Amino acid sequence: MNLNYLIIENLQERAEFIRKELAKEFNLNSLIAIPIYSENEFIGVCDKKKTELSPSLAVQIARVFETKKSIAKIQELLRLIDISDDAIIVLDEEDKVLFWNQGAEKLYGISKMDALGKNINKILSYSYEAIKGKLISKRKWIGEIEQRKSGGERILVGSFMELVKNEEEEGYKIFIRNTDITFIRRLQEQLNRAQKLESIGNLASGIAHDLNNIFTPKNIDIKIEISGELHPILGDPTSINQVLLNLCVNAKDAMPNGGVLTIKVENVYIDEDYAKWNPMSKVGDYVVITVADTGIGIPKDVMDKIFDPYFTTKGEKGTGLGLSTVYTIVKEHEGFINVYSEEGKGTVFKVYIPAISNHKNKKEEDRKEISEKKSYVLVVEDEKHIREIVKDMLERNNLNVLLAENGKEAVKILEKNKELINLAIVDYNLSDVKGDVLIGEIKAMLPELKIILMKNKQYSCR
Numbered sequence: 001m002n003l004n005y006l007i008i009e010n011l012q013e014r015a016e017f018i019r020k021e022l023a024k025e026f027n028l029n030s031l032i033a034i035p036i037y038s039e040n041e042f043i044g045v046c047d048k049k050k051t052e053l054s055p056s057l058a059v060q061i062a063r064v065f066e067t068k069k070s071i072a073k074i075q076e077l078l079r080l081i082d083i084s085d086d087a088i089i090v091l092d093e094e095d096k097v098l099f100w101n102q103g104a105e106k107l108y109g110i111s112k113m114d115a116l117g118k119n120i121n122k123i124l125s126y127s128y129e130a131i132k133g134k135l136i137s138k139r140k141w142i143g144e145i146e147q148r149k150s151g152g153e154r155i156l157v158g159s160f161m162e163l164v165k166n167e168e169e170e171g172y173k174i175f176i177r178n179t180d181i182t183f184i185r186r187l188q189e190q191l192n193r194a195q196k197l198e199s200i201g202n203l204a205s206g207i208a209h210d211l212n213n214i215f216t217p218k219n220i221d222i223k224i225e226i227s228g229e230l231h232p233i234l235g236d237p238t239s240i241n242q243v244l245l246n247l248c249v250n251a252k253d254a255m256p257n258g259g260v261l262t263i264k265v266e267n268v269y270i271d272e273d274y275a276k277w278n279p280m281s282k283v284g285d286y287v288v289i290t291v292a293d294t295g296i297g298i299p300k301d302v303m304d305k306i307f308d309p310y311f312t313t314k315g316e317k318g319t320g321l322g323l324s325t326v327y328t329i330v331k332e333h334e335g336f337i338n339v340y341s342e343e344g345k346g347t348v349f350k351v352y353i354p355a356i357s358n359h360k361n362k363k364e365e366d367r368k369e370i371s372e373k374k375s376y377v378l379v380v381e382d383e384k385h386i387r388e389i390v391k392d393m394l395e396r397n398n399l400n401v402l403l404a405e406n407g408k409e410a411v412k413i414l415e416k417n418k419e420l421i422n423l424a425i426v427d428y429n430l431s432d433v434k435g436d437v438l439i440g441e442i443k444a445m446l447p448e449l450k451i452i453l454m455k456n457k458q459y460s461c462r
């Protein structure tokens with residue numbers, strides 16, 4: 001085959017190159033030359049004396065070099081795309097896989113070999129069709145999709161898809177980037193679940209983290225005092241968290257030059273004298289959450305209005321809804337709030353939430369109505385504090401309660417008290433047996449007994 005041009009390298013060392021001196025003078029190492037053929041046989045290269053390198057040829061040669069450079073660049077880019085942790089996939093109009101990177105191989109457990117040229121709907125079982133419709137109308141799609149690995153394992157991916165049109169070609173291609181978010185989502189779910197089961201004490205320390213974030217640039221010391229054995233209360237952790245946060249943010253705002261923020265949680269008994277003095281309260285056990293600051297304090301004429309919705313002294317910066325929300329939540333929990341403040345010295349908010357045992361007093365009348373004749377309930381639950389909360393709640397409704405820590409104990413108690421027990425409440429996750437298995441055993445023994453299975457319980461606060 002005849003060549004249009006030749007690249008001659010290492011000029012300065014080549015024995016056959018006769019102009020070595022010239023090459024050295026101009027520090028030339030390589031040369032492009034036009035080869036000369038005679039009857040298809042290469043006989044040498046032309047030099048300047050015989051012919052000029054035509055300008056059009058020079059342009060062509062330059063192009064060749066540029067193309068070579070861009071190909072190298074593209075190859076480098078492809079290499080980077082290939083080793084990315086994300087799955088990167090390109091599809092044609094018929095949903096066939098044109099590109100499948102190493103990230104996709106890892107994420108789905110499907111090799112390039114197995115993926116290329118195949119229809120995406122056949123390799124990944126998800127409704128790509130529905131998304132494709134949106135892609136064609138909107139060009140882009142971002143969302144989360146549940147997919148399966150080749151082994152069947154379910155994964156959740158954050159997906160970015162784009163319809164790409166090349167002006168030189170007809171039709172379009174679909175670019176897909178999928179990121180595995182299964183782990184992160186599971187972690188979030190666990191965190192949410194854990195938060196729901198947390199005691200107020202833990203909540204307080206939990207929000208210490210939030211608070212640290214709020215307070216980092218300020219010179220504020222946070223002190224947290226939580227007494228050991230707190231009474232159980234009946235409450236919604238998210239709301240209680242909200243109460244704490246709103247009070248703490250107010251405390252922060254009241255200490256622009258720094259100070260001390262104290263959060264305290266303790267048990268308090270309200271006696272008859274106190275209850276007479278404070279009509280919002282009733283005699284009995286309470287859990288008290290104190291949020292105290294050493295800030296600017298609340299002037300007397302402002303004090304009357306602080307719980308009013310939209311009342312704020314912070315101008316544009318405040319909505320005036322913080323304390324009215326606190327008030328509503330505390331009222332929902334049948335509690336009350338006390339505020340002490342001295343201008344220039346600081347403010348103390350005390351939130352009183354009745355302990356579970358304290359609901360007894362007010363609910364006395366209701367209870368009588370609910371049940372005249374005594375019934376027995378068996379509670380099978382391995383977590384001590386939950387067992388006690390359930391017992392307490394049932395007793396408030398005038399029911400007799402028998403407690404079992406595990407499946408074995410439950411069976412024993414049932415055998416002994418067959419005639420007495422009307423209802424069994426069984427936790428799903430017992431230490432020795434799964435709740436549904438235990439229910440099977442109980443049903444075999446007492447087919448008539450009514451049973452409640454507790455699954456995914458969301459106990460409020462300890």
Ligand SMILES: Nc1ncnc2c1ncn2[C@@H]1O[C@H](COP(=O)(O)OP(=O)(O)OP(=O)(O)O)[C@@H](O)[C@H]1O
Binds near residue numbers: 246323
């Ligand atoms: N710890 C505190 N020290 C001094 N003043 C307070 C304190 N807590 C509340 N206040 C006063 O009560 C007002 C109402 O508080 P609230 O939390 O309802 O609204 P806000 O804090 O002004 O606005 P937002 O809660 O939307 O930031 C505040 O504007 C402030 O004047």
Ligand SMILES: [Mg+2]
Binds near residue numbers: 250
């Ligand atoms: Mg506020």
